[in-house]
Amino acid sequence: MPKREYHKHAFHAMGSPCTLHLYLDATANADAVIQTVECEVLRLEQKFSRYRNDSLAADIMQAAARGGSIEVDAESAGLLDYAATLWQQSDGLFDITSGLLRRVWDFKSGRVPSAQAVSDILPHIGWDKLDWNNPVLGFPHAGMEVDFGGYVKEYAADSAAAVARQQGVEHGLIELGGDIRVIGPHPDGRPWQVGVRHPRLEGAVLAQVALEQGAVASSGDYERAMVVDGKRYGHILNPKTGWPVRGLMAVTVLAEHCLLAGTACTVAMLKGEEGPPWLDQLGLTWMAMDEHGAVLGNLA
Numbered sequence: 608m609p610k611r612e613y614h615k616h617a618f619h620a621m622g623s624p625c626t627l628h629l630y631l632d633a634t635a636n637a638d639a640v641i642q643t644v645e646c647e648v649l650r651l652e653q654k655f656s657r658y659r660n661d662s663l664a665a666d667i668m669q670a671a672a673r674g675g676s677i678e679v680d681a682e683s684a685g686l687l688d689y690a691a692t693l694w695q696q697s698d699g700l701f702d703i704t705s706g707l708l709r710r711v712w713d714f715k716s717g718r719v720p721s722a723q724a725v726s727d728i729l730p731h732i733g734w735d736k737l738d739w740n741n742p743v744l745g746f747p748h749a750g751m752e753v754d755f756g757g758y759v760k761e762y763a764a765d766s767a768a769a770v771a772r773q774q775g776v777e778h779g780l781i782e783l784g785g786d787i788r789v790i791g792p793h794p795d796g797r798p799w800q801v802g803v804r805h806p807r808l809e810g811a812v813l814a815q816v817a818l819e820q821g822a823v824a825s826s827g828d829y830e831r832a833m834v835v836d837g838k839r840y841g842h843i844l845n846p847k848t849g850w851p852v853r854g855l856m857a858v859t860v861l862a863e864h865c866l867l868a869g870t871a872c873t874v875a876m877l878k879g880e881e882g883p884p885w886l887d888q889l890g891l892t893w894m895a896m897d898e899h900g901a902v903l904g905n906l907a
Contacts, residue, residue, distance in 0.1 A: 609633070611778065611794050616641045620648045621656070621760045623784025629771060630778040630794055640774045647770040648783065651763040654683075655755040657706070667744065667753050674749030676738070684742045686755060686762065693870055694734040700877040701870065705732050705846035706754030714831045714842055725849035732846050761824060761869030764788040768865075780818075785825060788865045792819040804829075806857035806896055814859075814894060814906065822865035826872035827857030843876045854879025854898055861892040861906065 611630040614637050618625050627644055631637050657664045663683060670677040679687065693701040707728050711720040731750050738745030744753070760783050767781050768788040779790040780799045792798050798817035805811035806827045816823055828841025828851070841851045858875045862868035871891055875882030883903050886893045894904030 612637070614641060616645065618645055618648075620645075620652050621763065621784060623760065625784065626782045627767075627771075628780040628782075628799075629776050629790075632775065635775065640771070640776065643774055644767050644771045644776075644781070647767045648763050651759060651766060655686075655759045657754055657756060664753075664755060670744070671746045671751045671753060672749065674746050676743055676745035678743050680742070686759070687739055687744060687753075688741065689758070689866070689870075691734065691739060693874065697874045697877065699734070699847060700845065701757070701874050702732065702734050702846040703753055703755065703757060704734055704737065704751055705844060706756065707731055707752045708844050708846075708849055711849075712842070712844060714833045714840070717833050717835060719835050719840060729847075729849055732849075757873060758866060758870050760784060761786050761822075761865040764822065764865040786822075786865050786869055787818075787824070788822045789818045789820055803859045803894065804857075807900075813857075813896065813902070816859075816861065816906065818861070821861060821863050822868045823859065823861050824865055824869035824872050825857060825859040826869070826876050827855075828852075828876075829857065843873070845877060852877055852879050855882055856896045856898060856900075858882065858886075858895040859893060859904075859906065860886065 610633040612633050614629050614631055616627040627641060631640055653659060654663050656662050659665060667677055690703045711724045711728060736748055738747055764781050764783045764786050765788055768790050771779060771790055777791045778794050781788045787801055789799055798819045801816045801818055801823055802812040803814040803816060803825060805813045806829045828843060831842035833840050843852050845852050855876055858872045860868040860871045875886050878885055883895055892906050894906035896902050
């Protein structure tokens with residue numbers, strides 16, 4: 608059996624701290640393998656970041672602003688197809704056109720936008736207002752927006768894991784800002800222990816999850832939030848109303864792929880009290896804390 612050495616590599620991407628935990632053959636060029644995996648994450652950041660002028664996302668934003676159209680590559684088309692399916696299956700709650708709400712919701716400001724400011728944005732939101740005919744994405748209504756930020760990090764975790772496997776990695780864990788994809792258990796067969804953060808107690812762990820394969824992702828109102836006049840406003844916004852969702856503080860989902868785990872978490876948060884039964888219907892392994900502090904789910 609080949610000797611494997613443990614390597615830990617930290618970097619920053621997609622606005623988040625990222626860590627690679629990889630076991631590599633002692634004869635392998637560890638630096639080259641690690642760089643190849645990291646570069647896959649950075650490639651996707653460069654391609655889909657709305658904060659870069661040289662990204663595909665920026666090109667799409669330009670087309671959206673003028674009410675034009677743009678032809679996209681196969682990878683981007685796959686992500687748009689996925690968004691279309693999610694929009695349909697979530698009754699319009701998962702909507703990658705809802706990023707426009709950032710214009711009125713600034714959670715660092717400590718100010719709640721006016722009802723008028725929110726309602727003025729809503730006519731420019733709605734996946735059904737786009738013209739998606741693979742591979743051409745059209746914007747019949749000028750001034751809309753498409754944002755891959757709600758699921759590209761999870762896609763990147765899966766893609767980085769695939770690249771690691773191509774490099775011969777059989778045991779490892781990839782963490783991108785709390786989204787985790789496991790390539791395989793420790794070489795001795797031990798599972799990876801993943802902590803689920805408590806949505807209200809800083810630094811506290813709500814549960815420990817043992818993973819040999821697959822992915823785990825979490826979503827909650829703790830990532831960006833503000834309290835105004837004693838009322839908490841989380842960053843997850845209902846695209847139909849433009850206002851923060853209520854009902855759940857946090858959701859964690861286990862799945863084969865990080866993309867599924869992450870988007871299922873988001874949809875459950877958007878559904879609020881209806882989120883838990885929806886996760887059960889999908890047959891997923893999950894846990895959640897509702898707004899009263901009760902812990903729900905089938906994740907032991």
